Amino acid sequence: MRDPIRVLVLGTGNMGSGIARLVLEKPGLELVGVYGRSNWRGVSDAGEAIGLDRKLGLPLSTDLDAVIAEARPEVGIQATCSTLEEGIDELAALVSNGVNVISIAEEMAYPMAHHPDIEAELEERAVAAGVSVLGTGVNPGFVLDYLVLVLSGVCSDIRSISVTRVNDLSPYGPTVLVSEGIGLTPEEFEEGRESGMVVGHRGFDESIAMIADALGWEIDSIEETLDPIVAEVRREALLVTVEPGEIAGCAQEAVAYRDGEPVITLFHAQEVCPEVEGRETADAIEIDGTPPVSLYGSPEIAGGAATISLAVNAIPQVLNAPPGLYCMADLPVSPAMLADARGFLADANDD
Amino acid sequence: MRDPIRVLVLGTGNMGSGIARLVLEKPGLELVGVYGRSNWRGVSDAGEAIGLDRKLGLPLSTDLDAVIAEARPEVGIQATCSTLEEGIDELAALVSNGVNVISIAEEMAYPMAHHPDIEAELEERAVAAGVSVLGTGVNPGFVLDYLVLVLSGVCSDIRSISVTRVNDLSPYGPTVLVSEGIGLTPEEFEEGRESGMVVGHRGFDESIAMIADALGWEIDSIEETLDPIVAEVRREALLVTVEPGEIAGCAQEAVAYRDGEPVITLFHAQEVCPEVEGRETADAIEIDGTPPVSLYGSPEIAGGAATISLAVNAIPQVLNAPPGLYCMADLPVSPAMLADARGFLADANDD
Numbered sequence: 001m002r003d004p005i006r007v008l009v010l011g012t013g014n015m016g017s018g019i020a021r022l023v024l025e026k027p028g029l030e031l032v033g034v035y036g037r038s039n040w041r042g043v044s045d046a047g048e049a050i051g052l053d054r055k056l057g058l059p060l061s062t063d064l065d066a067v068i069a070e071a072r073p074e075v076g077i078q079a080t081c082s083t084l085e086e087g088i089d090e091l092a093a094l095v096s097n098g099v100n101v102i103s104i105a106e107e108m109a110y111p112m113a114h115h116p117d118i119e120a121e122l123e124e125r126a127v128a129a130g131v132s133v134l135g136t137g138v139n140p141g142f143v144l145d146y147l148v149l150v151l152s153g154v155c156s157d158i159r160s161i162s163v164t165r166v167n168d169l170s171p172y173g174p175t176v177l178v179s180e181g182i183g184l185t186p187e188e189f190e191e192g193r194e195s196g197m198v199v200g201h202r203g204f205d206e207s208i209a210m211i212a213d214a215l216g217w218e219i220d221s222i223e224e225t226l227d228p229i230v231a232e233v234r235r236e237a238l239l240v241t242v243e244p245g246e247i248a249g250c251a252q253e254a255v256a257y258r259d260g261e262p263v264i265t266l267f268h269a270q271e272v273c274p275e276v277e278g279r280e281t282a283d284a285i286e287i288d289g290t291p292p293v294s295l296y297g298s299p300e301i302a303g304g305a306a307t308i309s310l311a312v313n314a315i316p317q318v319l320n321a322p323p324g325l326y327c328m329a330d331l332p333v334s335p336a337m338l339a340d341a342r343g344f345l346a347d348a349n350d351d
Numbered sequence: 352m353r354d355p356i357r358v359l360v361l362g363t364g365n366m367g368s369g370i371a372r373l374v375l376e377k378p379g380l381e382l383v384g385v386y387g388r389s390n391w392r393g394v395s396d397a398g399e400a401i402g403l404d405r406k407l408g409l410p411l412s413t414d415l416d417a418v419i420a421e422a423r424p425e426v427g428i429q430a431t432c433s434t435l436e437e438g439i440d441e442l443a444a445l446v447s448n449g450v451n452v453i454s455i456a457e458e459m460a461y462p463m464a465h466h467p468d469i470e471a472e473l474e475e476r477a478v479a480a481g482v483s484v485l486g487t488g489v490n491p492g493f494v495l496d497y498l499v500l501v502l503s504g505v506c507s508d509i510r511s512i513s514v515t516r517v518n519d520l521s522p523y524g525p526t527v528l529v530s531e532g533i534g535l536t537p538e539e540f541e542e543g544r545e546s547g548m549v550v551g552h553r554g555f556d557e558s559i560a561m562i563a564d565a566l567g568w569e570i571d572s573i574e575e576t577l578d579p580i581v582a583e584v585r586r587e588a589l590l591v592t593v594e595p596g597e598i599a600g601c602a603q604e605a606v607a608y609r610d611g612e613p614v615i616t617l618f619h620a621q622e623v624c625p626e627v628e629g630r631e632t633a634d635a636i637e638i639d640g641t642p643p644v645s646l647y648g649s650p651e652i653a654g655g656a657a658t659i660s661l662a663v664n665a666i667p668q669v670l671n672a673p674p675g676l677y678c679m680a681d682l683p684v685s686p687a688m689l690a691d692a693r694g695f696l697a698d699a700n701d702d
Contacts, residue, residue, distance in 0.1 A: 022507050142505065150501050152687040153664050154493065154657035156373050216690025283646075289687065290660075291653035295634070295646045302642035306505035309641075313504050333680050336503040336640065339567025 004030035005315060005341055008071055008099070009050075010090055011079030012036040012060065014173055015104055017050035018308040019077050024056075026312060028341030033071035035061045037080055064090060068097045075318060077311050078103040082202055084115045088122075091133065095125050100318050101133040102311050108135030109145070110206035110327050112213070123325040132321040136314055136328055138306040139165065140203035143283050144266050145210040146328040152215065155289035161211065164267040164284040167300045168274055169249060170237040180270055181228065183240050184247045189228045200226050201268045204254035208264050214329050217258055224254045235273040248272050313337050316344035355381035356666060356692055359422055359450070360401075361441055362430030363387040363411065365524055366455055368401035369659040370428050375407075377663060379692030384422035386412045388431055415441060419448045426669060428662050429454040433553055435466045439473075442484065446476050451669050452484040453662050459486030460496070461557035461678050463564070474676035483672040487665055487679055489657040490516065491554035494634050495617050496561040497679040503566065506640035512562065515618040515635040518651045519625055520600060521588040531621055532579065534591050535598045540579045551577050552619045555605035559615050565680050568609050575605045580622045588623040599623055664688050667695035 007029050009020040016036075023031045034046035039062050043049045047056035061067035068076075076094040081087045084107045091108075094101045111119035126133045135141060144163050152158060169180060181189045181198035192198035204224060212219045231248040234241065242248045249271020256264040274281055282298035314334040321331055337344060358380050360371040367387075374382045385397035390413050394400045398407035412418035419427075427445040432438045435458045442459075445452050462470035477484045486492060495514050503509060520531060532540045532549035543549035555575060563570045582599040585592065593599045600622020607615040625632055633649035665685040672682055688695060 025507075138505065146684070147501065149684050149686040150498065153685050154489065154652055154660050155687040156376075156656065156660040156663065158687050158689060214684070214686045216688065216694055291656040293648070293652055295648040297644070297646040301505055301644055305507065305642040309505050309507040312507065329684050329686070332682055333497070333500050333565070333684075334504050335500040335565045335680070336506040336509050337567065338509060343567055 001340075001342055004028050005319065006030050006032040006072060006074045007315070008033040008035065008067065008073035008076040009079065010035045010064070010076055012049040013079065013175070014304060015307060016079035018304065019079055019311050020046070020050040021052065022308055022312045026337065026341055027339070028343070029312070029315065031056070031058070032073050033061060033067040034058060035064050035067050038062060064093050068093065068099060073099050075100040075102060075315055078105060078108075079311070082106045084108065084111060084118050088118060091122060092125065095122070095129050095131055095133065098129050098131055100131045102314050102318055103133070103135050104137040104141075104307055104311055105135065106137065106140055106202045106206060109137060109140035109203060110135065110210040111325070113205040113209040119325065126325050127323045130323045132318045132323055132326060134314055134318050134326045134328070134331065136310045138301060138303045138310065139201070139268070140206040140210070141328055142306065142310060143301060144203070144268070145207035148211055148285055148287070149214050149329050151285060151287060151293050151295065152289070154291065154293060155287060158215065158287055158289035160261075160263050160265070160288045162265045162267075162286045162288075164282070165300055166269045166274060166279065166281050167303055168281050169270050169272045171304070174239065177240055180250050181247045182249065182272055183242055185245070186228060186230060186247065189247045193226060198250070200250035200252050201270060204252070204266055204268075207266060208254060208256045210327055210329060211264055212256065217263065219256045219258055219264075220260070222254055222256045225252065227251045229269065229271045231277075233276055235276050237272040240272065242272055249274070309336065310334070316341060320346040352693055355379050356670065357381050357383040357423060357425045358666070359384040359386065359418065359424035359427040360430065361386045361415070361427055363400040364430065364526070365655060366658060367430035369655065370430055370662050371397070371401040372403065373659055373663045377688065377692055378690070379694070380663070380666065382407070382409070383424050384412060384418045385409060386415050386418050389413060415444050419444065419450060424450050426451040426453060426666055429456060429459075430662070431456075433457045435459065435462060435469050439469060442473060443476065446473070446480050446482055446484065449480050449482055451482045453665050453669055454484070454486050455488040455492075455658055455662055456486065457488065457491055457553040457557060460488055460491035460554060461486065461561040462676070464556040464560040470676065477676050478674045481674045483669045483674055483677060485665055485669050485677045485679070485682065487661045489652060489654045489661065490552070490619070491557040491561070492679055493657065493661060494652060495554070495619070496558035499562055499636055499638070500565050500680050502636060502638060502644045502646065503640070505642065505644060506638060509566065509638055509640035511612075511614050511616070511639045513616045513618075513637045513639075515633070516651055517620045517625060517630060517632050518654055519632050520621050520623045522655070525590065528591055531601050532598045533600065533623055534593055536596070537579060537581060537598065540598045544577060549601070551601035551603050552621060555603070555617050555619075558617055559605060559607045561678055561680060562615055563607065568614060570607045570609055570615075571611070573605055573607045576603065578602045580620065582628075584627055586624040586627050591623065593623055600625070660687065661685070666692060671697040
């Protein structure tokens, strides 16, 4: 059998650390490097940076070019940012050095939505370098788009699609809590929304574009709303306590119109401890089509754990794909990888 | 834009007729031929054979080689049979004449399960002829296998998988009702099960093999049960009335074991008018994994309509794929095709 697949992880936040730890657990994968934009914890070993209580004998690198040259990864998993502007330099460094890429940056789930120019250039560079680049993640990348497309396959016609995802922010860290405005007063929330500090979920545009392009729908316009969820009773989460009258979360909706009719409605509410006020966390997909499709799951698919799995499970399909830039709908399914990763490679049986 | 995609439909039962009618409705597809194993209705035009109230100006052909030569299809959709033994001659005729194939024969969803020898030969022939062959359908092919694999992608580990599908046989025709033993006495059901007349659902082996192979699980053994559902109250369906004490359906279960533990449990109950006795039709997928996944939908995804859609929606991906034999997990998702079919071809933008 060939040597283990060499994986570099970019990012040491919750997602990057979780991805790196999962790479360590999976037979057939080798964690050859961990890159962080900064070493703010001042750690000497990557093991500490990703939350292990042991050293890995790998430095935490803050020099991407150097770690690529040193570690010679076959695939780099990017978990450092949400937007393409923030992530493009890292993507370019990986691609130009012949490294395949899996990114969980929200905008990478469907780069065409916000950056058709960067999308075209990245595709061209990937093909030239002979590597594949995939954007994935739980949302965008799975629940509100890819899963919808999979289910749509049973339909001969579709009038409209509605997807709802309600999740609990209790386990999340400070970056997410701040971007959702948790603990603010309604006035502060309003100011944060205007200043761009409170943005809530990013990814509606990516999900809508992925769905519409795959179905062959032309969307005229998208209307988005972002509303505060104000606590009526005290809510105690891991890192924050929300008092009555303060912001417990964001309720967001995006409605895509086609020929003047609403055809795709995505609703996403994220709040700390929704159960305190009797709300269930859940995923719900409704396709008003022929035949109709209705699926519901509560609690919701756990976002952080799902994103970590999706990124790692995608490794074989990314290596199997011909060079190019891909979204989840472009590649064959990446199921849970429950055996040696090398066995999932297309050339696994060629030896 | 290129000429419409030329489609030949094999089969004039409920599925073949529905597929042919959908091909007629879809822009970018052209129904170039309809083949039936016999012309038992004695019709002169394919339009009558597929349940239209108008003529199509196409004969109903009972000579497959002749209709292939005459119609020059790019893809043939096979809806004539359930097993590979019954279907292999048609498949061979299509492939050897350079026609891509989509088959809804249950065993074609994953030919490796029962016929690894035929699978290997068919793959070889497809590659030699430069065509692609896909098995699909609602079950096997979607609810109890492909959809499970898609959902498994969010998991880093899986302990077990359980899928339940309960559907209503009321709208089905005589072939299905007989194979499910509907209206028999319990004694007749027992005899039918022993003689092979009552077989219930076919496809558990295909679904289990597709799931296990994609996850990298080795299955030691599969235990299957087939039990009668006896009516307690009178049930009136389209073609049959079931009296109390008679058979209203089949409840089937397959349990796949790995290292002595049950890891995949598929339950499928099919009966006429289950609502009469308070049972909901439904699909339910439970993955005991990290994270857990639980999705439920009631009523169930309508089987006949879903199979028809899946077969037609798969046309672009089958034409896009490199030559070979594929299951649903091998190709990118085939979403609902809601625009001109030619726009979904990989070379759509090359003109």
